[in-house]
Amino acid sequence: MRTPYIPHTFGEAVDRKLRGRVGWLTAGVASSIPWPSLDVCVKYAGDEYFLRGSERSGKPSPPGITIACDPGTGGADAAIAKIYRFTSVLSWFEGGYVDVSGYIHGSHPILYGNPRTVYSSIGIAGIKAFNCNHMPIVDDDHVRKALAFWREGNRLNDVHDSYAFLSFYKVIESQFRDGRERGRWIAANLDKLSDRAANRVVELRAAGIDVSSHLFDSGRCAVAHASLEGEIIDPDIPADRKRLSADLVIMEELARIYIRDELGVPTARTLHRTRDRLAPWDPLLPTETLEALRAGHHPPPDVSALEGRIVSVGLWPDGPIPGLEHMTMHIDAVDRGVVKAVLINERRTILLVFFLDYNNGRIHTNLEDGGLVRGENDADENDVRAYATFFYKVIGNGIAELTCDAIEPIDCEVVIPVNMMMTMSPDEAIADTVERFKSERAKKSE
Structure with missing residues (x-):
């Protein structure tokens, strides 16, 4: 997907x-x-x-x-x-x-x-805190219907247990032409349930109840239909309400398992664990090189195709950092699937280091080895601001992004500072760094 x-x-x-x-x-x-x-x-x-x-x-x-x-x-x-x-x-x-x-x-x-x-019902802190990046694109109409019923069930969960149960049941029901196949799937997945849902299954089985049939007859049909002789959920009978509320956790968890495992739709949490951050850069290397890197082969494969690439360094969601839009990549080392890449700006005054971990599909920022450098040119105010923006925003849990050619950005892992206490906000630290640079330069010119 x-x-x-x-x-x-x-x-x-x-x-x-x-x-x-x-x-x-x-x-x-x-x-x-x-x-x-x-x-x-x-x-x-x-x-x-x-x-x-x-x-x-x-x-x-x-x-x-x-x-x-x-x-x-x-x-x-x-x-x-x-x-x-x-x-x-x-x-x-x-x-x-x-x-x-x-x-x-x-x-x-x-x-x-x-x-x-x-x-x-829940607010959000921060002006730019909302993030649904990499949310899946759903092209399949069957998946679309399942997600629609899931949304409906979640909305009704705090409003009306009966209709919430029916919506969660329809997540699964909408995916099968044959009711017997649906019943077999439910029966085969009951043992995957946990916590309250698993405990309810144990209760029903202890009472000699076929759980799959019970969910259909006493749940789905009892909610959807009403007749003089058939089983119904009577809104005036407390026992009916309690029974359905107890069964609701089973149906919700089964619906979740179906969307997650059978339809393969990721959540933000599962995607954070499984997404290969480096996959957008796959076209930059030959297939055999990628396979060797992901397998962690030693001696390392030839990654010279990355040498000399022009990379733009930015921060999510603002894009490129002024002064870091045109950096040249140099490969410093390769070891067991990890590529150490050094990026240098056009004036050769800023050096940034990243570790491209193909083995685990991650990219890490190495703040310790990067910084302002001396050479043909001395760093000016714009260079200081550019590097300070990168450093302090990343220290402040900002997400660094690297963009090459017209390929979508690849995002770095968030840096968790150790044994370090920030006394200023990132913006304050950037402004303070620039002012100190200007003050020191003014003293030297006196």
């Missing part, structure tokens, strides 16, 4: 985008995921989605999602359908729900807000 780089835009650039055209649709949402405090534009699967922040001019604002709405490309129905699909994937990826409560469309991006149905 494709998990491409997803550009995020913050700040005034978002306002310019919203003012740059006419024809918009805004959906108000109820959200249980951390919601951005200020507007952010996310470019996903070819469309720009504007997540409207929970604050505006220092006051609470209704969360929502705005998208371009053009009568020539399907109008409001096409626009809201895109938002439904986007929120389904976002809900699964972020481990909660983002549910559309209503929408409005017109020439301007008007906010939609009803405080009873449009809200965010």
